[in-house]
Amino acid sequence: MTVTHAASRASRAGSPARRPLNKRPSRRGAETRAGYAFLAPWLLGFIALTAGPMVASAYLSFTDYHPIRGGDWIGFDNYTRIFDDPRFADSVKLTLEYAVIGTPIKLAAALGVAMLLNNRRRGQGTYRSVFYAPSLIGASVSIAIVWRAMFNDDGIVDKTGQIFGMDEGGWIGNPDRSLPMMIMLAVWQFGAPMVIFLAGLKQIPDELYEAAQMDGAGAVRRFLRITLPMLSPVLFFNLVLETIHSFQIFASAFIISNGTGGPANSTLFYTVYLYQRGFGQGQLGFAAAMAWLLVIAVALITLVFFRTSRYWVFYGEGR
Protein backbone atom coordinates (compact mmCIF):
# COMPACT_ATOMS: atom_id res chain seq x y z
CA MET A 1 0.00 0.00 0.00
CA THR A 2 1.86 3.01 -1.22
CA VAL A 3 0.00 5.59 0.80
CA THR A 4 0.55 4.01 4.17
CA HIS A 5 4.12 3.13 3.34
CA ALA A 6 4.70 6.72 2.47
CA ALA A 7 3.45 7.80 5.85
CA SER A 8 5.53 5.31 7.79
CA ARG A 9 8.59 6.04 5.68
CA ALA A 10 8.12 9.69 6.28
CA SER A 11 8.09 9.25 10.01
CA ARG A 12 11.11 7.01 9.88
CA ALA A 13 13.01 9.52 7.85
CA GLY A 14 12.22 12.05 10.52
CA SER A 15 13.71 10.04 13.37
CA PRO A 16 16.88 11.55 14.81
CA ALA A 17 19.99 10.69 12.89
CA ARG A 18 21.98 7.81 14.28
CA ARG A 19 25.43 9.25 14.50
CA PRO A 20 28.25 6.74 14.39
CA LEU A 21 30.55 7.13 17.38
CA ASN A 22 33.70 7.75 15.42
CA LYS A 23 32.30 10.69 13.52
CA ARG A 24 33.09 14.19 14.70
CA PRO A 25 30.64 17.09 14.52
CA SER A 26 32.49 18.68 11.60
CA ARG A 27 31.60 15.58 9.63
CA ARG A 28 27.99 16.27 10.39
CA GLY A 29 28.26 19.75 8.95
CA ALA A 30 29.65 18.29 5.77
CA GLU A 31 26.77 15.83 5.67
CA THR A 32 24.27 18.65 6.03
CA ARG A 33 25.90 20.60 3.25
CA ALA A 34 25.94 17.54 1.02
CA GLY A 35 22.33 16.83 1.85
CA TYR A 36 21.17 20.27 0.83
CA ALA A 37 23.36 20.21 -2.25
CA PHE A 38 21.69 17.01 -3.42
CA LEU A 39 18.28 18.32 -2.46
CA ALA A 40 18.86 21.65 -4.22
CA PRO A 41 17.13 20.86 -7.54
CA TRP A 42 14.02 19.56 -5.83
CA LEU A 43 14.02 22.40 -3.30
CA LEU A 44 14.30 24.98 -6.07
CA GLY A 45 11.54 23.26 -8.01
CA PHE A 46 9.38 23.03 -4.94
CA ILE A 47 9.71 26.72 -4.16
CA ALA A 48 9.48 28.01 -7.72
CA LEU A 49 7.04 25.57 -9.26
CA THR A 50 4.86 24.33 -6.39
CA ALA A 51 4.84 26.37 -3.18
CA GLY A 52 5.22 29.76 -4.85
CA PRO A 53 2.51 29.12 -7.45
CA MET A 54 0.15 27.79 -4.78
CA VAL A 55 0.40 31.00 -2.81
CA ALA A 56 0.29 33.06 -6.00
CA SER A 57 -2.81 31.33 -7.20
CA ALA A 58 -4.52 31.92 -3.88
CA TYR A 59 -3.68 35.60 -4.28
CA LEU A 60 -4.73 35.66 -7.92
CA SER A 61 -8.08 34.19 -7.03
CA PHE A 62 -8.87 37.52 -5.31
CA THR A 63 -7.94 39.59 -8.37
CA ASP A 64 -9.32 40.03 -11.87
CA TYR A 65 -5.96 39.18 -13.40
CA HIS A 66 -5.77 39.13 -17.20
CA PRO A 67 -2.61 38.17 -19.13
CA ILE A 68 -2.44 41.52 -20.91
CA ARG A 69 -4.33 43.97 -18.71
CA GLY A 70 -2.94 42.73 -15.40
CA GLY A 71 -5.24 42.74 -12.41
CA ASP A 72 -6.62 44.43 -9.33
CA TRP A 73 -7.72 43.15 -5.98
CA ILE A 74 -11.44 42.45 -6.10
CA GLY A 75 -11.93 40.54 -2.86
CA PHE A 76 -14.31 37.63 -2.98
CA ASP A 77 -15.90 38.67 -6.29
CA ASN A 78 -14.55 35.69 -8.22
CA TYR A 79 -15.96 33.32 -5.66
CA THR A 80 -19.38 34.95 -5.57
CA ARG A 81 -19.44 34.98 -9.37
CA ILE A 82 -18.46 31.33 -9.46
CA PHE A 83 -21.36 30.33 -7.27
CA ASP A 84 -23.79 32.37 -9.38
CA ASP A 85 -22.48 30.89 -12.60
CA PRO A 86 -24.77 28.26 -14.16
CA ARG A 87 -21.94 26.93 -16.32
CA PHE A 88 -19.84 26.36 -13.23
CA ALA A 89 -22.72 24.51 -11.61
CA ASP A 90 -23.09 22.39 -14.74
CA SER A 91 -19.40 21.55 -14.78
CA VAL A 92 -19.39 20.57 -11.10
CA LYS A 93 -22.48 18.41 -11.54
CA LEU A 94 -21.07 16.73 -14.63
CA THR A 95 -17.68 16.04 -13.05
CA LEU A 96 -19.27 14.65 -9.89
CA GLU A 97 -21.60 12.40 -11.88
CA TYR A 98 -18.65 11.22 -13.92
CA ALA A 99 -16.67 10.41 -10.78
CA VAL A 100 -19.52 8.90 -8.77
CA ILE A 101 -20.87 6.71 -11.57
CA GLY A 102 -17.72 6.04 -13.55
CA THR A 103 -15.28 5.17 -10.76
CA PRO A 104 -17.31 2.33 -9.18
CA ILE A 105 -18.03 0.79 -12.59
CA LYS A 106 -14.38 1.03 -13.53
CA LEU A 107 -13.24 -0.50 -10.24
CA ALA A 108 -15.85 -3.27 -10.43
CA ALA A 109 -14.66 -4.15 -13.93
CA ALA A 110 -11.06 -4.03 -12.73
CA LEU A 111 -11.75 -6.30 -9.77
CA GLY A 112 -13.88 -8.71 -11.79
CA VAL A 113 -11.30 -9.19 -14.50
CA ALA A 114 -8.48 -9.34 -11.96
CA MET A 115 -10.26 -12.23 -10.22
CA LEU A 116 -10.77 -13.92 -13.56
CA LEU A 117 -7.06 -13.62 -14.27
CA ASN A 118 -5.91 -14.65 -10.79
CA ASN A 119 -5.14 -18.30 -11.38
CA ARG A 120 -2.33 -20.38 -12.70
CA ARG A 121 -3.72 -20.99 -16.16
CA ARG A 122 -1.53 -20.29 -19.16
CA GLY A 123 -1.23 -16.90 -20.79
CA GLN A 124 -1.89 -14.74 -17.74
CA GLY A 125 0.96 -12.40 -18.61
CA THR A 126 -0.37 -11.73 -22.10
CA TYR A 127 -3.94 -11.27 -20.92
CA ARG A 128 -2.81 -8.88 -18.25
CA SER A 129 -0.90 -6.83 -20.82
CA VAL A 130 -3.81 -6.76 -23.26
CA PHE A 131 -6.23 -5.54 -20.62
CA TYR A 132 -3.75 -3.02 -19.34
CA ALA A 133 -2.90 -1.49 -22.73
CA PRO A 134 -5.89 0.90 -22.94
CA SER A 135 -4.82 2.55 -19.69
CA LEU A 136 -1.63 3.67 -21.31
CA ILE A 137 -3.27 5.35 -24.28
CA GLY A 138 -6.83 6.03 -23.16
CA ALA A 139 -6.28 9.65 -22.17
CA SER A 140 -4.46 10.52 -25.39
CA VAL A 141 -5.75 12.73 -28.16
CA SER A 142 -5.52 9.79 -30.59
CA ILE A 143 -8.05 7.77 -28.64
CA ALA A 144 -10.32 10.78 -28.26
CA ILE A 145 -10.38 11.03 -32.05
CA VAL A 146 -11.17 7.32 -32.33
CA TRP A 147 -13.94 7.66 -29.77
CA ARG A 148 -15.43 10.57 -31.61
CA ALA A 149 -15.49 8.62 -34.87
CA MET A 150 -16.86 5.48 -33.29
CA PHE A 151 -19.66 7.28 -31.47
CA ASN A 152 -20.57 9.60 -34.32
CA ASP A 153 -23.81 9.51 -36.37
CA ASP A 154 -23.96 6.19 -38.16
CA GLY A 155 -20.77 5.14 -36.40
CA ILE A 156 -20.31 1.63 -35.11
CA VAL A 157 -21.69 2.36 -31.68
CA ASP A 158 -24.77 3.98 -33.16
CA LYS A 159 -25.34 1.04 -35.49
CA THR A 160 -24.75 -1.54 -32.79
CA GLY A 161 -27.13 0.35 -30.54
CA GLN A 162 -29.82 0.28 -33.19
CA ILE A 163 -29.58 -3.51 -33.36
CA PHE A 164 -30.45 -3.52 -29.67
CA GLY A 165 -33.34 -1.16 -30.20
CA MET A 166 -31.73 2.13 -29.29
CA ASP A 167 -32.86 5.31 -30.97
CA GLU A 168 -31.02 6.18 -34.11
CA GLY A 169 -28.42 8.90 -33.85
CA GLY A 170 -24.83 9.33 -32.83
CA TRP A 171 -23.68 9.89 -29.31
CA ILE A 172 -21.66 12.91 -30.32
CA GLY A 173 -23.84 15.96 -30.18
CA ASN A 174 -26.46 14.28 -28.07
CA PRO A 175 -26.27 15.83 -24.60
CA ASP A 176 -28.02 12.85 -22.97
CA ARG A 177 -25.43 10.42 -24.25
CA SER A 178 -22.25 12.41 -23.69
CA LEU A 179 -21.76 11.32 -20.11
CA PRO A 180 -22.32 7.61 -20.78
CA MET A 181 -19.88 7.88 -23.67
CA MET A 182 -17.21 9.47 -21.48
CA ILE A 183 -17.83 6.91 -18.76
CA MET A 184 -17.36 4.14 -21.29
CA LEU A 185 -14.04 5.68 -22.22
CA ALA A 186 -13.06 5.70 -18.54
CA VAL A 187 -14.22 2.14 -17.92
CA TRP A 188 -12.30 0.99 -20.98
CA GLN A 189 -9.19 2.01 -19.05
CA PHE A 190 -9.80 -0.33 -16.14
CA GLY A 191 -6.44 -2.00 -16.75
CA ALA A 192 -4.35 0.09 -14.35
CA PRO A 193 -6.46 -0.61 -11.25
CA MET A 194 -6.86 -4.19 -12.46
CA VAL A 195 -3.11 -4.77 -12.43
CA ILE A 196 -2.97 -3.34 -8.91
CA PHE A 197 -5.87 -5.57 -7.79
CA LEU A 198 -4.14 -8.56 -9.32
CA ALA A 199 -1.00 -7.86 -7.30
CA GLY A 200 -3.19 -7.63 -4.19
CA LEU A 201 -5.04 -10.86 -4.94
CA LYS A 202 -1.75 -12.72 -5.25
CA GLN A 203 -0.93 -11.68 -1.67
CA ILE A 204 -3.95 -13.46 -0.20
CA PRO A 205 -2.76 -16.79 1.18
CA ASP A 206 -4.35 -19.84 -0.44
CA GLU A 207 -4.78 -21.46 2.99
CA LEU A 208 -7.55 -18.99 3.82
CA TYR A 209 -9.60 -20.14 0.86
CA GLU A 210 -8.82 -23.78 1.51
CA ALA A 211 -9.89 -23.50 5.12
CA ALA A 212 -13.08 -21.70 4.13
CA GLN A 213 -13.87 -24.28 1.50
CA MET A 214 -13.31 -27.02 4.06
CA ASP A 215 -15.84 -25.28 6.31
CA GLY A 216 -18.30 -25.32 3.45
CA ALA A 217 -18.22 -21.66 2.46
CA GLY A 218 -19.49 -21.05 -1.07
CA ALA A 219 -17.92 -18.81 -3.67
CA VAL A 220 -19.99 -15.74 -2.74
CA ARG A 221 -19.21 -16.15 0.92
CA ARG A 222 -15.53 -16.64 0.24
CA PHE A 223 -15.56 -13.45 -1.85
CA LEU A 224 -17.35 -11.43 0.83
CA ARG A 225 -15.51 -12.84 3.82
CA ILE A 226 -12.00 -13.35 2.48
CA THR A 227 -11.34 -11.60 -0.80
CA LEU A 228 -12.97 -8.26 -0.02
CA PRO A 229 -11.52 -7.77 3.48
CA MET A 230 -8.07 -8.94 2.47
CA LEU A 231 -8.17 -6.72 -0.58
CA SER A 232 -9.62 -3.66 1.14
CA PRO A 233 -6.30 -1.77 1.45
CA VAL A 234 -5.76 -2.15 -2.29
CA LEU A 235 -9.37 -1.24 -2.96
CA PHE A 236 -8.91 1.86 -0.83
CA PHE A 237 -5.76 2.84 -2.72
CA ASN A 238 -7.47 2.37 -6.08
CA LEU A 239 -10.58 4.20 -4.97
CA VAL A 240 -8.67 7.27 -3.79
CA LEU A 241 -6.45 7.35 -6.86
CA GLU A 242 -9.19 6.78 -9.40
CA THR A 243 -11.56 9.29 -7.85
CA ILE A 244 -8.94 12.02 -7.84
CA HIS A 245 -7.88 11.01 -11.31
CA SER A 246 -11.43 11.27 -12.61
CA PHE A 247 -11.62 14.93 -11.58
CA GLN A 248 -8.76 15.68 -13.92
CA ILE A 249 -10.18 14.42 -17.20
CA PHE A 250 -9.30 16.96 -19.86
CA ALA A 251 -7.84 15.96 -23.23
CA SER A 252 -10.58 13.53 -24.25
CA ALA A 253 -13.43 15.89 -23.42
CA PHE A 254 -11.61 18.81 -25.00
CA ILE A 255 -10.99 16.99 -28.28
CA ILE A 256 -14.39 15.34 -28.50
CA SER A 257 -16.18 18.65 -28.02
CA ASN A 258 -13.66 20.73 -29.98
CA GLY A 259 -12.87 22.62 -26.82
CA THR A 260 -16.44 23.84 -26.36
CA GLY A 261 -17.62 21.48 -23.63
CA GLY A 262 -20.83 21.14 -25.62
CA PRO A 263 -23.43 20.22 -26.59
CA ALA A 264 -25.44 21.86 -23.82
CA ASN A 265 -22.42 21.72 -21.47
CA SER A 266 -22.59 17.93 -21.53
CA THR A 267 -18.81 17.55 -21.84
CA LEU A 268 -17.96 20.66 -19.85
CA PHE A 269 -15.83 18.92 -17.23
CA TYR A 270 -14.32 20.99 -14.48
CA THR A 271 -10.89 21.25 -16.05
CA VAL A 272 -12.32 22.05 -19.47
CA TYR A 273 -14.24 24.95 -17.99
CA LEU A 274 -11.21 26.06 -16.02
CA TYR A 275 -9.20 26.09 -19.24
CA GLN A 276 -11.91 28.00 -21.11
CA ARG A 277 -12.13 30.68 -18.46
CA GLY A 278 -8.41 30.98 -17.78
CA PHE A 279 -6.76 30.46 -21.12
CA GLY A 280 -9.64 30.86 -23.57
CA GLN A 281 -11.05 34.06 -22.11
CA GLY A 282 -7.99 35.22 -20.19
CA GLN A 283 -9.83 35.37 -16.86
CA LEU A 284 -6.92 34.01 -14.90
CA GLY A 285 -8.23 35.26 -11.56
CA PHE A 286 -11.51 33.45 -12.01
CA ALA A 287 -9.68 30.29 -13.12
CA ALA A 288 -7.35 30.50 -10.13
CA ALA A 289 -10.37 30.60 -7.84
CA MET A 290 -11.73 27.53 -9.62
CA ALA A 291 -8.40 25.77 -9.20
CA TRP A 292 -8.35 26.49 -5.47
CA LEU A 293 -11.87 25.18 -5.08
CA LEU A 294 -10.71 22.01 -6.82
CA VAL A 295 -7.80 21.65 -4.39
CA ILE A 296 -10.15 22.08 -1.45
CA ALA A 297 -12.61 19.58 -2.89
CA VAL A 298 -9.89 17.00 -3.52
CA ALA A 299 -8.47 17.53 -0.04
CA LEU A 300 -11.90 17.13 1.56
CA ILE A 301 -12.72 14.01 -0.40
CA THR A 302 -9.35 12.46 0.41
CA LEU A 303 -9.89 13.31 4.06
CA VAL A 304 -13.31 11.68 4.04
CA PHE A 305 -11.84 8.56 2.43
CA PHE A 306 -9.10 8.36 5.04
CA ARG A 307 -11.43 9.06 7.94
CA THR A 308 -13.96 6.44 6.90
CA SER A 309 -11.27 3.94 5.97
CA ARG A 310 -10.97 2.67 9.54
CA TYR A 311 -14.50 1.31 9.30
CA TRP A 312 -13.99 -0.71 6.18
CA VAL A 313 -10.30 -1.07 5.40
CA PHE A 314 -8.79 -4.13 6.98
CA TYR A 315 -5.05 -3.85 7.59
CA GLY A 316 -4.62 -7.25 9.18
CA GLU A 317 -4.18 -8.14 12.83
CA GLY A 318 -1.92 -6.21 15.13
CA ARG A 319 -1.85 -2.88 13.34
Next chain:
Amino acid sequence: MTTISQGAAPTAAAPRVPDGTSRRRAGRRRAGRTAAYHLAIWVLGIIMLYPGLWLLLSAFRPSNQIVGETGLIPDDTTLDNFKTVFEGIGGVSFWTFFMNSVYLGVGSAVGICLSCSVTAYAFSRIEFPGRGLFFTIMIGTLMLPFHVLIIPQFIMFNEIGWTDTYWPLLIGKFLAADAFFVFLMTQFMRTVPKSLDESARIDGAGHLRIYWSIMLPLMRPVLATASIFAFIWSWNDFMGPLIYLRSPDKYPLPMMLRQYADQTSTSDYGAQMAAALLALAPVIVFFVLFQRYIVEGVSTQGLRG
Protein backbone atom coordinates in the same frame (compact mmCIF):
# COMPACT_ATOMS: atom_id res chain seq x y z
CA MET B 1 2.43 -9.44 -28.77
CA THR B 2 5.29 -11.00 -26.92
CA THR B 3 4.33 -13.14 -24.04
CA ILE B 4 5.71 -13.30 -20.59
CA SER B 5 3.95 -16.22 -19.12
CA GLN B 6 4.62 -16.47 -15.45
CA GLY B 7 4.02 -19.67 -13.59
CA ALA B 8 2.88 -21.10 -16.87
CA ALA B 9 3.10 -24.71 -15.76
CA PRO B 10 -0.43 -25.65 -14.78
CA THR B 11 0.23 -27.21 -11.42
CA ALA B 12 -2.90 -29.28 -11.36
CA ALA B 13 -4.20 -30.34 -8.01
CA ALA B 14 -3.20 -33.85 -7.02
CA PRO B 15 -5.80 -36.26 -8.43
CA ARG B 16 -8.00 -37.29 -5.57
CA VAL B 17 -9.75 -40.11 -7.39
CA PRO B 18 -7.69 -43.17 -8.01
CA ASP B 19 -10.27 -44.71 -10.34
CA GLY B 20 -9.14 -44.31 -13.96
CA THR B 21 -12.41 -43.53 -15.75
CA SER B 22 -13.63 -40.88 -13.39
CA ARG B 23 -10.21 -39.29 -13.44
CA ARG B 24 -10.42 -39.10 -17.19
CA ARG B 25 -13.90 -37.64 -16.94
CA ALA B 26 -12.74 -35.09 -14.40
CA GLY B 27 -9.85 -34.25 -16.68
CA ARG B 28 -12.20 -33.72 -19.60
CA ARG B 29 -14.42 -31.52 -17.48
CA ARG B 30 -11.42 -29.50 -16.42
CA ALA B 31 -10.31 -29.14 -20.03
CA GLY B 32 -13.79 -27.97 -20.94
CA ARG B 33 -13.77 -25.39 -18.20
CA THR B 34 -10.32 -24.20 -19.24
CA ALA B 35 -11.53 -23.79 -22.81
CA ALA B 36 -14.61 -21.86 -21.68
CA TYR B 37 -12.37 -19.70 -19.52
CA HIS B 38 -10.02 -18.85 -22.35
CA LEU B 39 -12.97 -18.18 -24.64
CA ALA B 40 -14.43 -15.72 -22.15
CA ILE B 41 -11.10 -13.96 -21.77
CA TRP B 42 -10.66 -13.83 -25.52
CA VAL B 43 -14.08 -12.27 -26.08
CA LEU B 44 -13.30 -9.68 -23.44
CA GLY B 45 -9.86 -9.11 -24.92
CA ILE B 46 -11.27 -8.51 -28.38
CA ILE B 47 -13.76 -5.99 -26.99
CA MET B 48 -10.86 -4.24 -25.28
CA LEU B 49 -8.71 -4.23 -28.39
CA TYR B 50 -11.56 -3.37 -30.73
CA PRO B 51 -11.06 0.42 -30.74
CA GLY B 52 -7.38 -0.08 -31.48
CA LEU B 53 -8.00 -2.59 -34.26
CA TRP B 54 -10.71 -0.40 -35.68
CA LEU B 55 -8.29 2.55 -35.73
CA LEU B 56 -5.63 0.43 -37.39
CA LEU B 57 -7.93 -0.70 -40.18
CA SER B 58 -9.76 2.61 -40.60
CA ALA B 59 -6.50 4.32 -41.33
CA PHE B 60 -6.28 2.25 -44.49
CA ARG B 61 -9.85 2.92 -45.58
CA PRO B 62 -11.01 5.59 -48.02
CA SER B 63 -12.08 8.62 -46.03
CA ASN B 64 -15.78 8.32 -46.81
CA GLN B 65 -15.95 4.69 -45.69
CA ILE B 66 -14.80 5.13 -42.12
CA VAL B 67 -17.57 6.27 -39.85
CA GLY B 68 -20.31 4.04 -41.18
CA GLU B 69 -18.26 0.88 -41.16
CA THR B 70 -18.90 -1.61 -38.41
CA GLY B 71 -16.86 -4.51 -39.67
CA LEU B 72 -13.15 -4.67 -39.24
CA ILE B 73 -12.12 -5.88 -42.69
CA PRO B 74 -12.12 -3.01 -45.18
CA ASP B 75 -13.71 -3.39 -48.61
CA ASP B 76 -11.27 -1.00 -50.19
CA THR B 77 -7.83 -0.25 -48.89
CA THR B 78 -5.83 2.83 -49.64
CA LEU B 79 -2.68 4.58 -48.52
CA ASP B 80 -4.05 8.02 -49.37
CA ASN B 81 -4.68 8.87 -45.73
CA PHE B 82 -1.03 8.40 -44.89
CA LYS B 83 -0.03 10.39 -47.94
CA THR B 84 -2.22 13.24 -46.71
CA VAL B 85 -0.69 13.09 -43.24
CA PHE B 86 2.89 12.93 -44.49
CA GLU B 87 2.21 16.03 -46.57
CA GLY B 88 1.82 17.78 -43.24
CA ILE B 89 -0.73 20.29 -42.07
CA GLY B 90 -0.59 24.07 -42.14
CA GLY B 91 2.76 23.99 -43.93
CA VAL B 92 4.46 21.94 -41.21
CA SER B 93 5.59 18.45 -42.07
CA PHE B 94 4.58 15.41 -40.09
CA TRP B 95 8.17 14.66 -39.15
CA THR B 96 8.57 18.08 -37.57
CA PHE B 97 5.69 17.29 -35.19
CA PHE B 98 7.09 13.83 -34.63
CA MET B 99 10.58 15.04 -33.79
CA ASN B 100 9.16 17.72 -31.49
CA SER B 101 7.42 14.95 -29.57
CA VAL B 102 10.65 12.98 -29.49
CA TYR B 103 12.61 15.96 -28.11
CA LEU B 104 10.04 16.54 -25.40
CA GLY B 105 9.81 12.85 -24.52
CA VAL B 106 13.54 12.28 -24.35
CA GLY B 107 14.06 15.58 -22.52
CA SER B 108 11.46 14.57 -19.93
CA ALA B 109 12.97 11.14 -19.44
CA VAL B 110 16.51 12.45 -19.05
CA GLY B 111 15.40 15.26 -16.74
CA ILE B 112 13.39 12.96 -14.51
CA CYS B 113 16.12 10.33 -14.28
CA LEU B 114 18.74 12.88 -13.28
CA SER B 115 16.80 15.16 -10.96
CA CYS B 116 14.69 12.52 -9.23
CA SER B 117 17.61 10.19 -8.60
CA VAL B 118 19.66 13.01 -7.06
CA THR B 119 16.73 13.92 -4.85
CA ALA B 120 16.14 10.31 -3.91
CA TYR B 121 19.81 10.00 -2.98
CA ALA B 122 19.47 12.92 -0.59
CA PHE B 123 16.36 11.39 0.99
CA SER B 124 17.73 7.88 1.35
CA ARG B 125 21.48 8.23 1.83
CA ILE B 126 22.36 11.52 3.48
CA GLU B 127 21.38 12.45 7.01
CA PHE B 128 20.70 16.11 7.44
CA PRO B 129 18.34 18.19 9.55
CA GLY B 130 15.00 18.78 7.86
CA ARG B 131 15.10 15.64 5.78
CA GLY B 132 12.00 14.11 7.35
CA LEU B 133 10.06 17.34 6.96
CA PHE B 134 11.00 17.74 3.32
CA PHE B 135 10.17 14.13 2.61
CA THR B 136 6.72 14.58 4.11
CA ILE B 137 6.20 17.74 2.05
CA MET B 138 7.32 15.90 -1.08
CA ILE B 139 4.82 13.12 -0.40
CA GLY B 140 2.16 15.75 0.21
CA THR B 141 2.60 17.15 -3.29
CA LEU B 142 1.73 13.73 -4.74
CA MET B 143 -1.98 14.34 -4.27
CA LEU B 144 -1.99 18.00 -5.26
CA PRO B 145 -4.10 18.73 -8.36
CA PHE B 146 -1.66 20.43 -10.70
CA HIS B 147 -4.37 22.81 -11.91
CA VAL B 148 -3.70 25.05 -8.96
CA LEU B 149 -0.17 25.56 -10.28
CA ILE B 150 -0.70 26.10 -13.98
CA ILE B 151 -2.09 29.62 -13.83
CA PRO B 152 0.71 31.23 -11.80
CA GLN B 153 3.24 29.16 -13.71
CA PHE B 154 1.78 30.44 -16.96
CA ILE B 155 2.05 34.03 -15.77
CA MET B 156 5.58 33.46 -14.52
CA PHE B 157 6.82 31.77 -17.69
CA ASN B 158 5.09 34.44 -19.73
CA GLU B 159 6.97 37.14 -17.80
CA ILE B 160 10.31 35.39 -18.36
CA GLY B 161 9.48 35.13 -22.05
CA TRP B 162 9.36 31.35 -22.07
CA THR B 163 5.99 30.97 -23.79
CA ASP B 164 6.32 29.24 -27.12
CA THR B 165 9.46 27.47 -25.94
CA TYR B 166 9.88 24.00 -24.46
CA TRP B 167 11.24 25.35 -21.18
CA PRO B 168 7.89 25.47 -19.36
CA LEU B 169 7.25 21.86 -20.39
CA LEU B 170 10.68 20.58 -19.35
CA ILE B 171 11.88 22.70 -16.45
CA GLY B 172 9.77 20.81 -13.92
CA LYS B 173 11.25 17.52 -15.07
CA PHE B 174 14.75 18.80 -14.38
CA LEU B 175 13.74 20.08 -10.94
CA ALA B 176 12.22 16.82 -9.71
CA ALA B 177 8.72 18.28 -9.62
CA ASP B 178 7.23 14.83 -10.28
CA ALA B 179 7.00 13.57 -6.72
CA PHE B 180 5.98 10.15 -7.85
CA PHE B 181 9.31 9.40 -9.45
CA VAL B 182 11.20 10.74 -6.45
CA PHE B 183 9.18 8.44 -4.23
CA LEU B 184 9.73 5.49 -6.55
CA MET B 185 13.48 6.00 -6.59
CA THR B 186 13.74 6.66 -2.86
CA GLN B 187 11.95 3.38 -2.22
CA PHE B 188 14.32 1.61 -4.56
CA MET B 189 17.46 3.10 -3.01
CA ARG B 190 16.36 2.04 0.43
CA THR B 191 16.57 -1.56 -0.71
CA VAL B 192 20.24 -1.13 -1.67
CA PRO B 193 22.38 -2.32 1.27
CA LYS B 194 24.03 0.52 3.14
CA SER B 195 27.20 -1.53 3.50
CA LEU B 196 27.94 -0.86 -0.17
CA ASP B 197 28.33 2.85 0.18
CA GLU B 198 29.83 2.60 3.66
CA SER B 199 32.73 0.62 2.32
CA ALA B 200 33.06 3.11 -0.51
CA ARG B 201 33.18 5.90 2.04
CA ILE B 202 35.95 4.15 3.93
CA ASP B 203 37.84 4.09 0.67
CA GLY B 204 37.41 7.85 0.58
CA ALA B 205 34.58 8.27 -1.91
CA GLY B 206 32.34 11.29 -1.46
CA HIS B 207 28.56 11.40 -1.96
CA LEU B 208 28.87 12.54 -5.56
CA ARG B 209 31.12 9.63 -6.35
CA ILE B 210 28.88 7.13 -4.58
CA TYR B 211 25.81 8.50 -6.32
CA TRP B 212 27.39 8.43 -9.75
CA SER B 213 29.50 5.27 -9.63
CA ILE B 214 27.54 3.04 -7.27
CA MET B 215 23.93 4.14 -7.08
CA LEU B 216 23.16 5.08 -10.67
CA PRO B 217 24.40 1.80 -12.15
CA LEU B 218 22.43 -0.15 -9.55
CA MET B 219 19.33 1.86 -10.30
CA ARG B 220 19.09 0.78 -13.91
CA PRO B 221 15.77 -1.09 -13.53
CA VAL B 222 14.01 1.76 -11.76
CA LEU B 223 15.51 4.31 -14.14
CA ALA B 224 14.19 2.23 -17.03
CA THR B 225 10.68 2.18 -15.55
CA ALA B 226 10.81 5.91 -14.82
CA SER B 227 12.05 6.86 -18.27
CA ILE B 228 9.46 4.73 -20.02
CA PHE B 229 6.63 6.32 -18.09
CA ALA B 230 8.14 9.80 -18.35
CA PHE B 231 8.45 9.40 -22.10
CA ILE B 232 4.93 8.09 -22.61
CA TRP B 233 3.33 10.70 -20.36
CA SER B 234 5.16 13.45 -22.16
CA TRP B 235 4.22 11.89 -25.51
CA ASN B 236 0.53 11.92 -24.59
CA ASP B 237 0.54 15.29 -22.82
CA PHE B 238 -1.89 17.69 -24.37
CA MET B 239 -2.63 20.41 -21.86
CA GLY B 240 0.97 21.60 -21.46
CA PRO B 241 1.61 22.18 -25.17
CA LEU B 242 -1.90 23.62 -25.55
CA ILE B 243 -1.16 26.27 -22.95
CA TYR B 244 2.41 27.18 -23.85
CA LEU B 245 3.05 26.60 -27.53
CA ARG B 246 1.94 29.08 -30.18
CA SER B 247 3.94 28.33 -33.32
CA PRO B 248 2.73 25.27 -35.22
CA ASP B 249 6.29 24.26 -36.10
CA LYS B 250 6.93 23.71 -32.39
CA TYR B 251 3.84 21.59 -31.82
CA PRO B 252 4.21 18.00 -30.69
CA LEU B 253 1.93 15.29 -32.10
CA PRO B 254 -1.12 15.76 -29.85
CA MET B 255 -1.34 19.38 -31.05
CA MET B 256 -1.03 18.22 -34.64
CA LEU B 257 -3.89 15.79 -34.01
CA ARG B 258 -5.96 18.59 -32.63
CA GLN B 259 -5.55 20.45 -35.90
CA TYR B 260 -6.85 17.44 -37.79
CA ALA B 261 -9.67 16.96 -35.33
CA ASP B 262 -10.58 20.65 -35.48
CA GLN B 263 -11.16 20.57 -39.19
CA THR B 264 -14.51 18.92 -38.75
CA SER B 265 -16.00 20.92 -41.58
CA THR B 266 -13.88 19.03 -44.07
CA SER B 267 -14.27 15.85 -41.96
CA ASP B 268 -11.35 14.06 -43.53
CA TYR B 269 -11.76 11.10 -41.23
CA GLY B 270 -9.13 9.15 -43.12
CA ALA B 271 -6.43 11.68 -42.36
CA GLN B 272 -7.58 11.86 -38.75
CA MET B 273 -7.31 8.09 -38.36
CA ALA B 274 -3.93 7.85 -40.05
CA ALA B 275 -2.59 10.72 -37.95
CA ALA B 276 -3.98 9.22 -34.75
CA LEU B 277 -2.45 5.86 -35.61
CA LEU B 278 0.95 7.34 -36.40
CA ALA B 279 0.92 9.29 -33.15
CA LEU B 280 -0.01 6.20 -31.19
CA ALA B 281 2.38 3.81 -32.92
CA PRO B 282 5.51 4.65 -30.88
CA VAL B 283 3.61 4.17 -27.63
CA ILE B 284 2.39 0.79 -28.80
CA VAL B 285 5.89 -0.22 -29.90
CA PHE B 286 7.19 0.92 -26.52
CA PHE B 287 4.53 -1.08 -24.79
CA VAL B 288 5.26 -4.25 -26.72
CA LEU B 289 8.99 -3.90 -26.12
CA PHE B 290 8.88 -2.87 -22.49
CA GLN B 291 5.63 -4.35 -21.24
CA ARG B 292 7.44 -6.13 -18.46
CA TYR B 293 8.76 -2.87 -17.03
CA ILE B 294 5.46 -1.12 -17.62
CA VAL B 295 3.11 -3.69 -16.12
CA GLU B 296 5.49 -4.44 -13.26
CA GLY B 297 5.78 -0.74 -12.61
CA VAL B 298 2.02 -0.55 -12.29
CA SER B 299 1.64 -3.65 -10.17
CA THR B 300 4.43 -3.05 -7.70
CA GLN B 301 4.53 0.74 -7.56
CA GLY B 302 0.97 1.70 -8.21
CA LEU B 303 2.13 3.74 -11.18
CA ARG B 304 -0.77 4.66 -13.35
CA GLY B 305 -1.16 4.51 -17.07
